[in-house]
Amino acid sequence: MGRVTGSVRTAGCEWLQYDYGPGLVPEEGPGPFTMWRYRHLLPMSDGPVRYPLPIGGTPLLPAPALRVALGTPSLWIKDETRGPTASNKDRATALVIEDGLRRGLDTITTASTGNAAVATAFGAAAAGMRAAIFVSIDCQEDKLALMTQAGAWVFQVPDGYAAAVDLSRAAVEEFGWVDRNTGVNPLTTEAKKTVALEIWEQLGRRMPDVMVAPVGDGPTLAALEKGFAELVACGVAASKPRLVGVQARACQPLVRAWQGTDPAPDELDPGSTVADGIAVLRPAVGDAVLQAVRSSGGAMVAVSDSELMDAVGLLASTAGVGAEPAGAASLAGLRSALREGLVNRNETVVVLVTGREIKAAGSPSRGRVAVADRLDDVRQAFGRVPL
Template sequence: MKNVLYGKCVKCGKTYPTTPDLTTCTCGGILDIVYDYDAIRREFTKETLAARSERTMWRYRELLPVEETTAPTPLRVGWSPLYEESRLAEQLGLGRLWVKDDGQNPTASLKDRASAMAVAKAREAGAQVIACSSTGNAASSLAGNAAAAGLETFIFVPSRAPKGKVAQLMTFGATVISVEGSYEETFELSKAAIDRWGWYNRNAAINPYLSEGKKTVALEIMEQLNWQVPDYIAISVGDGCTIAGLWKGLKDLHAIGFIDRLPRLISAQAAGCCPLNRAIETGEPWHPMEENTLADSIAVGVPRNADKALMAIRESNGLTVNVSDEEILEAQKLLGRTCGVFGEPAGVTGTAGVKKLCQQGVLGKEDTVVSVVTGNGLKDVANAIRACGEPITIPSDMGRLLEAFHQKGIPLE
């Protein structure tokens, strides 16, 4: 990897050669992948990028920790749409608003970016089996991307994982272990199993390459905005890996001169499980919390990538916002009805946070915001129905139809 220098511990600063199976530092800290920005600047320009026809995350290879000979993974991951939503911006009282719909990735979540990277690095390591723990999306993304590459997967999920996500896992042929316990207990069991059988580790807080896959969402946003930096980028936060990857991508672009400033991040967490935001707001170290939210993908009471996530929020002079489950469901409905974007509860938490900050007067008409929707609503249809209600159900009778319209208050000519 000619553009990669080493992996560096975010806690103690120790450096490591970037072998394909790189994990954490001996002190327990997670590693950051450090690049040779001078070399990248010499060969990677906006013009060379614009000339590329490939519309996947692999169009940014110079900024990714893969060998030149490593083939792109089989599924089309990345280059999800970025919509400017002027009606919603006006409704919220924002200057401009864009929605990045990452639920349009192959397995319907942003986590495909990390899993594609895991598959690429597993191939480099010569591994045939990949494993992880997950609240759902990382699991289904790994199972799908690995299946397409012919690799076997072992997936550990908490028993509360929505059926839609478990159905994906089973369809992709993963060996699924549903753990009767919290995400923390699920993670510990997966870690013990990975250590025992030597499987390739896809856990994002252990494997430093996975944030490098996630950071491609930032690279895409900036390219899709023609390198014009918004004031804020909002994203839902659970384990901390995604916001850390988002910030890394932005810093990479700034380091090579593709953007002239950095946006502020908005870290949106569920009020029932917000250990990282609480640490920022109190100025104290983070402490575990109960996983008390319907937004299962961000229900992480013991965040495994806290160091990088907290660093990202602080370095960006970011904002934190905690939203209730009711506010999350309202945002799900709002995005659907104003933008035609169907996000799962965790996926729309960033937008719920933006809405709340607008209501509080923190954001307003002078601000430009990108909100990332990290997962598709079909992942969790039960909560979508809870947010929007049941359909009108009647016999095939015009009289009953008119009566139902009247009861619903639907105006008719």
């Protein structure tokens, strides 16, 4: 079982701690390669996993044509688009729902710019739970359709993503729902750290020199740092890789904080970038991201929309990996880091592709979509449905 010995608050986040040692790391050899392979480093007791969808075990791709194109002979792609809803958000959803099922809860909620909401809707449907999703009023129609087709109730919040987070969390307190909000429930970080554990195993139980990841709310990068740090704590690795976080130039609050400069108004406009998945004005764990980057000796970089779209095309044409702009941000960020001398071309580098676009077959079910800016709106939308 996951031997949790306590938790600490650092950089505004709750980090779970374990009784670290080599025995928590799975032995080499055959066996199911899923997220649950690392259950001794997850906060879960013994017993069968009830979550029904396959999670984790995504490929680490060498992409030889991309290596030649960039002049980076030891570049690897961690392709998280292979999950049930084609993004790394599937991992966090799985562990949070598994915990909810074990506690006998029947409703899960989250606020999201899109991918986490889709993952939650489909994961809840598979597990027989109800999903209540809070999104900004301008959430993409395709993503609304996917959520409602999976049976989720969707609440559009006029005041934007930050207000959607606040309303979702208020609903947790009021109705006793499972909280899947990114950076709030520590299980989301615990699940996402398994990406780091897989990379280490897939590289022959070696650490990369550099890990590059997109940053919106921040838990993906913070979780990578935690996973790599726990391998060191378990005594199976000597040091962590440098972390490079990537944001869109049009919405780069953490890049500017890293640089110690105030962002201009056009650098805080989430609506003006194609990378909606990382366009977050108030990152949930921003301080933890900056601390993780700093402690690893890494950096933060910002990339333009044209660089993001170039990266989407390059991933497709040289690696056969389809990615949405936010998912391709790590490759765009690596190219920027190479130009700036932050990464040596001969280093072992892993770029994390966090997701790709998935299209809905049809339109949103409007009977499951409502505008809400307070809990009374949620009650009214559900009507006779028990909360």
